[in-house]
Amino acid sequence: MSSAINNQVKLLLNGDRAALARVLTEVENDTPAGRHALDVLFAHTGRAHVLGVTGAPGTGKSSLVNQLAYLYRHPSGAEPAQRVAIIAVDPSSPFSGGAILGDRIRMRDLAGDPGVFIRSMASRGAMGGLAHKTLEFAQVFDAAGFDVVIVETVGAGQAEVEIASLAHTVLVVETPGLGDDIQAIKAGILEIADILVVNKADLPGAEKAVHALRAMLELARPGCMYAGEHALESAAMASAVEARQNGWSVPVVPAIAVQPGGTEQLFQEVQKHLDYLRVSGEWQLREQDRLQRMLFETVRDTLEARWRVIVPEQKLQQVLEDVKRRHLSISEAVQILLPKETKL
């Protein structure tokens, strides 16, 4: 590998911001230099607290991230200020492939602070609320010595739950008026929350939203069993939730991101969750989950790439044609293109 990228990596590890920015670009574009940088940097990862912030568009995620980062930079007590990296993901257009990345607009309080690094990222066709390389970005920031990496997802609906496998602490942001109590018990995004935030808590209906979310959490906890046949179902559900949350009870925290002091309580809860992760051993568990997922994904991508090399183009086109005419199903096509005895 060329010495240019090694030099950039060395500069990055010494705190050079320009080198950090360039390495991120190489990683994002999945270049050989970018992959090499990740290999070298991997040994330096595993320290940063990765915080995920997700929720519907317009719930105030960027403003919350701005405030939280500010609190990390200006702690009230005697604790030292933490270095904060922010990865802000916005959607790419499915038509042109372009994107407007506008999360920085809400983060002007952080401008000029050398302890903060904000990088915007287009999703580039990835589903699930993140971009393909968001996890790798978090690793680069981790290696560069940032204490906290905040990942803001694409404005998410109900099923964009990728962030759960990336972050140590997931904040799901709601606002008053987003839905009734049935929305609150649907599966999906609310289930991945370590902390539920009701932002814009100065708006009417905020208390109702907080109550609805608390009631939803109550349903999943033991100690509020129903009588008769419901008891079993509820107990099974409760133990599943318990196992995942392993003793952490998800708080519902009101916040006002645009008001000074409006996110202090949230900030405290994030600190509490970090303490919990460390004490309970959950930190290691999530770390292991994440590394395993990365390994599996990489194996899958590698196998696919190798298969693409060995499959004859003509045969591929012919099978595709048969699929198009509905002479073959997709799984029959796979058996032809990837017979059991294939050596990859």
Added chain:
Amino acid sequence: MERKIRVIIAKPGLDGHDRGAKVVARALRDAGMEVIYTGLRQTAEMIADAALQEDVDAVGLSILSGAHMSLVPRVLEMLRQNGQGNVPVFVGGIIPEADAKKLLEVGVCAVYGPGAPTSKTIEDIRQAVEGKACPAQ
């Protein structure tokens, strides 16, 4: 994979008219570029710092306040200090011809006035990012 062009669109100084900046941002998006939009009232330092963190391929400045002769050279200077002196800078707004000429002399790649077609801007940015000369040179 084709490399995406990343552009920052910023409004330095104090004027609050961002329609032009938004029109250009939208046009660049539709041309397949990734546009980092910073919003209003940015200092030269803020713009250069954002350009560095985002590792952009081009910088677009929109100014309608008349302060372009002090703001633009300052942004160019900050970019240079950050080692991004080679990143092409484009300026749009109400810029008198004599000023536009001076801005091109100090290193701006192109200046666009009212009614300039966005297709021209898109083409100019593509050319400059590919390392070709700026249209005025």
